[in-house]
Amino acid sequence: xxxxxxxxxxxxxxxxxxxxxxxxxxxxxxxxxxxxxxxxxxxxxxxxxxxxxxxxxxxxxxxxxxxxxxxxxxxxxxxxxxxxxxxxxxxxxxxxxxxxxxxxxxxxxxxxxxxxxxxxxxxxxxxxxxxxxxxxxxxxxxxxxxxxxxxxxxxxxxxxxxxxxxxxxxxxxxxxxxxxxxxxxxxxxxxxxxxxxxxxxxxxxxxxxxxxxxxxxxxxxxxxxxxxxxxxxxxxxxxxxxxxxxxxxxxxxxxxxxxxxxxxxxxxxxxxxxxxxxxxxxxxxxxxxxxxxxxxxxxxxxxxxxxxxxxxxxxxxxxxxxxxxxxxxxxxxxxxxxxxxxxxxxxxxxxxxxxxxxxxxxxxxxxxxxxxxxxxxxxxxxxxxxxxxxxxxxxxxxxxxxxxxxxxxxxxxxxxxxxxxxxxxxxxxxxxxxxxxxxxxxxxxxxxxxxxxxxxxxxxxxxxxxxxxxxxxxxxxxxxxxxxxxxxxxxxxxxxxxxxxxxxxxxxxxxxxxxxxxxxxxxxxxxxxxxxxxxxx
Amino acid sequence: xxxxxxxxxxxxxxxxxxxxxxxxxxxxxxxxxxxxxxxxxxxxxxxxxxxxxxxxxxxxxxxxxxxxxxxxxxxxxxxxxxxxxxxxxxxxxxxxxxxxxxxxxxxxxxxxxxxxxxxxxxxxxxxxxxxxxxxxxxxxxxxxxxxxxxxxxxxxxxxxxxxxxxxxxxxxxxxxxxxxxxxxxxxxxxxxxxxxxxxxxxxxxxxxxxxxxxxxxxxxxxxxxxxxxxxxxxxxxxxxxxxxxxxxxxxxxxxxxxxxxxxxxxxxxxxxxxxxxxxxxxxxxxxxxxxxxxxxxxxxxxxxxxxxxxxxxxxxxxxxxxxxxxxxxxxxxxxx
Numbered sequence: 114x115x116x117x118x119x120x121x122x123x124x125x126x127x128x129x130x131x132x133x134x135x136x137x138x139x140x141x142x143x144x145x146x147x148x149x150x151x152x153x154x155x156x157x158x159x160x161x162x163x164x165x166x167x168x169x170x171x172x173x174x175x176x177x178x179x180x181x182x183x184x185x186x187x188x189x190x191x192x193x194x195x196x197x198x199x200x201x202x203x204x205x206x207x208x209x210x211x212x213x214x215x216x217x218x219x220x221x222x223x224x225x226x227x228x229x230x231x232x233x234x235x236x237x238x239x240x241x242x243x244x245x246x247x248x249x250x251x252x253x254x255x256x257x258x259x260x261x262x263x264x265x266x267x268x269x270x271x272x273x274x275x276x277x278x279x280x281x282x283x284x285x286x287x288x289x290x291x292x293x294x295x296x297x298x299x300x301x302x303x304x305x306x307x308x309x310x311x312x313x314x315x316x317x318x319x320x321x322x323x324x325x326x327x328x329x330x331x332x333x334x335x336x337x338x339x340x341x342x343x344x345x346x347x348x349x350x351x352x353x354x355x356x357x358x359x360x361x362x363x364x365x366x367x368x369x370x371x372x373x374x375x376x377x378x379x380x381x382x383x384x385x386x387x388x389x390x391x392x393x394x395x396x397x398x399x400x401x402x403x404x405x406x407x408x409x410x411x412x413x414x415x416x417x418x419x420x421x422x423x424x425x426x427x428x429x430x431x432x433x434x435x436x437x438x439x440x441x442x443x444x445x446x447x448x449x450x451x452x453x454x455x456x457x458x459x460x461x462x463x464x465x466x467x468x469x470x471x472x473x474x475x476x477x478x479x480x481x482x483x484x485x486x487x488x489x490x491x492x493x494x495x496x497x498x499x500x501x502x503x504x505x506x507x508x509x510x511x512x513x514x515x516x517x518x519x520x521x522x523x524x525x526x527x528x529x530x531x532x533x534x535x536x537x538x539x540x541x542x543x544x545x546x547x548x549x550x551x552x553x554x555x556x557x558x559x560x561x562x563x564x565x566x567x568x569x570x571x572x573x574x575x576x577x578x579x580x581x582x583x584x585x586x587x588x589x590x591x592x593x594x595x596x597x598x599x600x601x602x603x604x605x606x607x608x609x610x611x612x613x614x615x616x617x618x619x620x621x622x623x624x625x626x627x628x629x630x631x632x633x634x635x636x637x638x639x640x641x642x643x644x645x646x647x648x649x650x
Numbered sequence: 651x652x653x654x655x656x657x658x659x660x661x662x663x664x665x666x667x668x669x670x671x672x673x674x675x676x677x678x679x680x681x682x683x684x685x686x687x688x689x690x691x692x693x694x695x696x697x698x699x700x701x702x703x704x705x706x707x708x709x710x711x712x713x714x715x716x717x718x719x720x721x722x723x724x725x726x727x728x729x730x731x732x733x734x735x736x737x738x739x740x741x742x743x744x745x746x747x748x749x750x751x752x753x754x755x756x757x758x759x760x761x762x763x764x765x766x767x768x769x770x771x772x773x774x775x776x777x778x779x780x781x782x783x784x785x786x787x788x789x790x791x792x793x794x795x796x797x798x799x800x801x802x803x804x805x806x807x808x809x810x811x812x813x814x815x816x817x818x819x820x821x822x823x824x825x826x827x828x829x830x831x832x833x834x835x836x837x838x839x840x841x842x843x844x845x846x847x848x849x850x851x852x853x854x855x856x857x858x859x860x861x862x863x864x865x866x867x868x869x870x871x872x873x874x875x876x877x878x879x880x881x882x883x884x885x886x887x888x889x890x891x892x893x894x895x896x897x898x899x900x901x902x903x904x905x906x907x908x909x910x911x912x913x914x915x916x917x918x919x920x921x922x923x924x925x926x927x928x929x930x931x932x933x934x935x936x937x938x939x940x941x942x943x944x945x946x947x948x949x950x951x952x953x954x955x956x957x958x959x960x961x962x963x964x965x966x967x968x969x970x971x972x973x974x975x976x977x978x979x980x981x982x983x984x985x986x
Contacts, residue, residue, distance in 0.1 A: 176921055182878065186831075189832050193832045205830065211877045211921055
C-alpha cells in the first residue's frame with residue numbers, strides 16, 4: 114500500500130503557502146462566459162487583488178439547482194480536501210446572493226469533450242490519448258486511494274490547460290466510502306471494493322445505489338444499481354472515455370442519453386447497421402474504419418470494459434499497462450502543437466456553441482450535441498434483442514451479445530409499435546418516419562419507456578421480496594436494519610422513478626397521438642395540394 | 651531470501667504505540683528549526699503509521715477489517731492520551747495525513763470494547779478537547795478536519811449535551827455565517843446535528859434556553875441577509891418545531907406574534923425555497939387551536955393579503971400533503 118502511495122505521488126501542495134483567494138464577488142472581474150449548464154454558468158475571471166490572476170468561476174444557482182444544499186456542500190468539501198496535480202481543486206467558494214461561486218484554476222484549453230467537438234470529431238491521435246489518459250489515471254489512482262469514487266468519468270470532465278496538463282474535474286456526484294450519514298447508525302466497515310452504502314433515508318442521495326453519472330459512460334452495474342458498485346465502475350467509465358477519445362464520441366451516443374441507458378438496462382438496442390448499408394453516414398464510418406489503433410491501446414480498453422467488475426484492473430495496475438509505458442514528456446508538446454493549437458479558444462468555443470447546437474447544457478453538454486444525430490444523419494436501424502455488452506477489440510467498439518437475457522420479461526403491448534424482429538415492419542416504420550419528416554423518436558421512446566417501466570417494477574418486486582425474506586429471518590441485528598433501511602430507500606427511489614416514467618409514457622403517448630393527427634392532416638393536405646408537398650420535401 | 655529476514659509483523663497495538671511516540675516527538679519539537687531533516691523523517695513515519703491505523707479500522711482493497719484487531723487498536727488508543735495528541739498535532743500534519751487522522755478518529759467513535767464505547771468515556775473525561783475542536787472553525791486550514799471529528803464526537807449523547815450547554819453554542823451563530831462556504835456549511839451541519847440528533851437532550855436544551863436561543867435564531871439567522879444562512883435556518887426551524895419531542899417548545903414558539911411576523915416576512919421572500927420552508931412553519935401558527943389574541947389579531951388584519959397569497963402559492967411538483975396543508979391553513983384563516 115505504501116508503494117502505491119509512492120508511485121502515484123499524491124503531491125501535496127502546502128496550502129498555507131498558497132495565495133489566499135478573496136471571498137467576495139467584488140474582488141473578481143468576470144471576463145467572459147466560457148460555459149453554462151442547467152443551473153450553473155462558468156466564467157473566465159480575473160482576481161483583482163492577486164494581480165488579476167486568471168481563474169474560472171462556476172456560479173451555481175442554488176435556487177434553481179435541483180440538489181439540496183447538503184449535496185452542494187459535499188461537493189465543495191470534496192473539492193477543498195483533494196490535493197493532486199491532476200485533480201481540479203477549488204481555490205475557494207462563497208455565496209453571492211442565491212448563487213454559490215466556486216473559484217477554480219482556469220484551464221485554458223477546456224474539456225477534452227469540447228476539444229473533440231471543436232476540431233476532432235473523429236477522435237484524437239493515439240499518442241495524445243495516451244498522455245491525457247495517463248494523467249486521468251493518476252487522478253483516479255489518487256481518488257481511489259482516498260476511498261473516493263468519481264462516478265462521472267468522461268471527456269467532458271477532463272480539463273486541459275494550455276501546456277497540455279490535465280485535471281479531472283466535477284465531483285458533483287462523487288462519493289466517499291468513508292463518509293457516513295450523520296443521523297444514522299449504519300454498519301460501518303467494509304473494504305473499498307464493495308463498501309456497504311451508508312444508509313439513511315434522509316441522506317439517500319449519498320448512497321452508492323443512487324443513480325449517478327452520465328448515461329453513456331455508466332458501467333452496467335451502476336445502471337443495475339441494486340447490485341451496488343465500487344471503484345471498478347470508474348474503470349469502466351474510463352474505458353468508455355478512451356473510446357470516446359479514439360472515436361470522437363462515446364459508444365451508443367447516436368442515441369439520446371436516457372435512451373442509451375434504458376437500452377442498456379432493458380437489453381434492447383437499436384444498432385447502427387454496418388457502413389455498407391448506410392449511405393448517409395458512409396464517409397465518417399469509413400474514416401473510422403481506416404483508423405488504426407495499437408494492440409496495446411485495444412488491450413488496455415478491453416480490460417477496462419470487462420463485464421465482471423472484479424476482473425477490471427485497478428487504476429494503479431492500469432497505469433503500469435504497456436499502453437502508458439510509451440508516454441514521453443514530448444508528447445505534451447505534441448498535444449499542444451497538434452491538438453490544442455488546432456482548436457478555437459474556450460471563449461470562441463462558447464460563443465460558437467450557443468449558436469451552433471443551442472443545447473442549453475454548454476460546458477457540461479454531453480456529447481454529441483443532439484443536432485448531430487437527428488435530421489440527415491438518421492441511420493437505418495434495426496431492433497435486436499441483446500443481453501449485454503461485449504467489447505469488440507477488432508472493431509474497437511462495444512458490441513451487444515445476443516444471448517437471450519436470463520430474466521426475460523413479458524413483452525407489453527403498445528399501440529404504436531410493432532415489436533417484432535421482422536425487418537419488413539422495421540422498414541415500414543422507418544419509411545413512415547422519413548415521410549413524416551419528424552425524427553420519429555417518440556415512436557421508439559414509448560415502447561422503451563414501457564419496457565423500462567416493466568423492468569423497474571420487476572426490480573422493485575425483487576427488492577420487496579428480499580425485504581420480506583429478511584424480515585422473516587430476523588435477528589440480523591444492526592447490520593440487517595441498516596441494510597433494510599437501505600433497501601427501503603431503494604424501493605422508494607424505484608417507486609419514484611416508476612412514477613416519473615409513467616408520466617413520461619403518458620406524455621409520450623399523448624405526443625404520439627398528436628403526431629398521428631398531424632400526419633393524418635398532412636396526408637389530407639397532400640391529397641388536395643400535391644405541389645405544396647413536393648416543394649416542402 | 652527476503653522473507654527470512656522479515657521482521658515480525660507489528661500488532662495493531664504496536665502501531666498505536668509508535669504513532670503516539672511520534673506524536674509526542676512532533677509535539678515537543680514543533681518550533682525547532684535545527685533538526686528539520688530528522689523532523690521530516692519522523693513526519694513521514696507518522697503519516698505511514700496513521701495510514702496503517704486507517705487500513706486496520708476500515709480494511710483495504712483486499713481485506714475487510716478484523717474485529718479483534720480493531721478492539722486491540724481501540725484499547726491501546728484510549729489507554730493513553732493518543733486522541734489528545736492527535737488532535738493537538740493535527741495542524742502540523744500534511745493534508746493527506748490530516749484526512750487519514752480524521753477518518754481514524756471518526757471510526758474510533760463507534761468502536762466497542764466489551765460492548766462499551768470507549769471513545770465516549772474518554773471524551774467525557776477530556777471535555778476540553780471539544781473546546782479545541784470547536785475553535786477549529788476559526789482556523790481555515792483545519793476547520794473541515796476538526797469539524798468532521800466534532801460531528802462524530804457529538805454522536806455520543808453526553809458529549810452533545812456538553813456542547814449544547816456550553817458557551818460554544820453562541821459561537822455557532824457566527825460560524826454559520828463565515829464567508830467561506832465550505833466552513834460555514836460545515837458549521838451549519840454540526841449545528842443542525844446538535845439540535846436534532848438526541849431528541850430528549852435537545853428538547854431539554856430548547857426549553858431551558860428558549861429565550862436567548864430563539865432571540866438569536868430569529869434576529870441573526872432568520873433575518874440574515876445571507877441567502878444560505880436564511881435557507882438553512884428556516885429549514886432547521888421547521889425540523890425542530892415539527893419534531894414531536896419538541897412539542898412544548900413548538901407551542902411556545904407559535905404563540906408569539908413577533909415570531910409570526912418574522913415568518914410572514916419569510917413567506918414573501920424572493921426565494922421559492924425559503925417561501926416553502928417558511929410555509930411549513932407558518933402553518934403551525936394557523937393550525938394552533940389556542941391562538942393567543944395577538945396572533946389572531948395579526949392574522950385577521952392580514953387575512954385578505956394572506957388568502958390572496960395562498961391562492962397563488964404553488965410548488966413545482968405535485969405534492970398532496972402540501973396542498974392539503976394549504977387548504978387547512980386557508981380554512982383556518984378564513985374562519986377567524
